[in-house]
Amino acid sequence: MRANPDDRLTIGEIIRRTGVSASALHFYERKGLIFSERGTGNQRIFSRHMLRRISLIIVAKRLHIPLSDVADVFATLPADHAPTHKDWQRVSRAWRKQLQERRRAIERLEHELTGCIGCGCLSMKACLLLNPDDTLQGRGPGPVRLQNSADRPRRSSTP
Structure with missing residues (x-):
């Protein structure tokens, strides 16, 4: 069964899938890098496509790319639905140029x-x-x- 990018994941599932702590997720959310909704019991619920954003944040940190640069790139992506392949290609080109510099x-x-x-x-x-x-x-x-x-x-x- 193929995962739907619009599926919702609990914060526990996001932590398990990404290895990122809850406090880091809260920080990224406050910075506008990722987004969640509130589910039953006021628990944070994330769209599955936030996994890719979080993964890119992890990679950016490894490459010492400032979170402000990540935020600039993410600001060009839709937050309410999964970005398209074309969206990710555009982001990839921007980062490729920055990495070359x-x-x-x-x-x-x-x-x-x-x-x-x-x-x-x-x-x-x-x-x-x-x-x-x-x-x-x-x-x-x-x-x-x-x-x-x-x-x-x-x-x-x-x-």
Whole structure:
């Protein structure tokens, strides 16, 4: 028997199927990421299609995608019925683009770290980690050169 995406599941069934705690489900619901109705005895009842949303939240957390980004994507999906295949394809394209951008940023960071720290020279002229006289404090907290390196063209590895 095939499951109907409009079937209703209790919070206990959702917890059993997803491994997500009740408190996390309540949190996701408060954030507008998932939705439930109230059933008999005021118990939360979820549409079966919320399983996919919860699964995507779990995956997003593993990939360190902020919940605010998940919320932005989920805001484009219907909440009152199961999203269509076309809806999920659109979401997938948006996330694919975001993941590609993250991958490029990580590769640039890896290049900067390998080129700067990996050689051991810590060049006073080329090193992106040095901050003589704390001149970068006005640009914000943390390693601002590395954080902003995604905006710069890649440096040649040859001198």
